[in-house]
Amino acid sequence: MNISPNILSNHNNVSNCAVDTNILIAVYNDEDRLHQDALELMKHINNLYIGHSVIDETCITFGKKIREVISKVVLFYSKLDLKSREEEIIKMENDLLSQLNSENPQNVNFHKFIIKKSREIRKKSSSNNDIIKGLLRLHKELNDAVCILNTITNKILSINSEINFYPYTFVNNKRYNDKIREVTELIKDIKFKDSNDKKIFVELVVCYPAHFELPIVFVSDDKEFIKKSHRAIDKLKSKYGESYFDDLIFKLLKEYLKDLTSIYSNKV
Structure with a gap:
């Protein structure tokens, strides 16, 4: 599903975005590989829609990652000799980073974030106990x-004070509950990567179109999610009609930023 030329020609239309978990994580974590691209996206958004399932997964992701390393980080700083020279302490912190990366290479960017934050806490602290509290x-x-x-919102507002935030989720009534069951049944053959991805997709399409200013672009860095979403939309068309989802667009972050660059270049 591509953005039509008519949609791209209207600045107000292209600035209605919902985002995936990886975009929120990238905004929060300034060591994330997507951080700069995520901030660039936020500069162009007028209305930002955030699903409760996306918020939940963001919290679950951060919580899981910090729980995996917090005991090692706390132990390190509880034994750290704060009277050591700064360059020696930095080397030891970097050694801790290398250890965490070797134990879980998939979380390298998160580990960089944690060590960076830990170092900031250390420099503001006068004792090991103060560091642990931080x-x-x-x-x-x-x-x-x-x-x-709140942290994500404040970061976004610091670069785009005009942005509007809109959370969305299911309404607990018969109409919504029936639609949830209907959508879930229609896409039962689509194997999303995990249950969280499926929840994010179902929440989005059940809330569409009533919760959004249209057209709405859902932006993600997850190629598999975008691919499965397109397949699921094709399944749903059998029930809702070929044109029902014309104003719901799924885009990879890099592709959407290219679209935006093209739009603003043509306007100059």
Whole structure:
């Protein structure tokens, strides 16, 4: 499903976006490989729609990752000699980073983020106990959806003060519950990567179109999710009609940024 020329020609239309978990994580984590692209996206958004399933998965992801490393990080800083020279401490922190990366190479960017935050906490602390308290506060934040969302919101507002935030989720009534069951049944043969991806997709299409200013572009960095979403939309068309989802567009982050670049270049 591609963005039509008519949609791309209207600035207000292209700025209605819903985002996947990987985009929110990238906004929060300035060590994430997508961080700069995610911030660039936010500069062009007028209305940002965030599904509750996306918020939940963001919190679950951060919580899981911090729980995997927090005991090692706390132990390190509890034994750290703060009287050591700064270059020696930095080397030891980098050694800890290397250890964490060797134990779980998939979370390299998150580990960089944690060591960076830990170093910032250390430099503001006067004792090992103060560092531990700071680390535990960070641990609490990364397990708290409200704290995470507030941090993300503030970061976005710092680069785009005009953006509007709209959470969306299911309404607990018969019409929505029937549609959830209907959508779930129609796409039962589509094997999303995990249950979270399926929840994100179902929440989006059940809330569409009533919860959004249209057209709405769902942006993700997950190629598999975009591919499965297109397949699921094709399944849903048998029930809702060929044109029903014309104003719901799925785009990879890099592709959508290219679209935006093309739009603004043509306007100059």
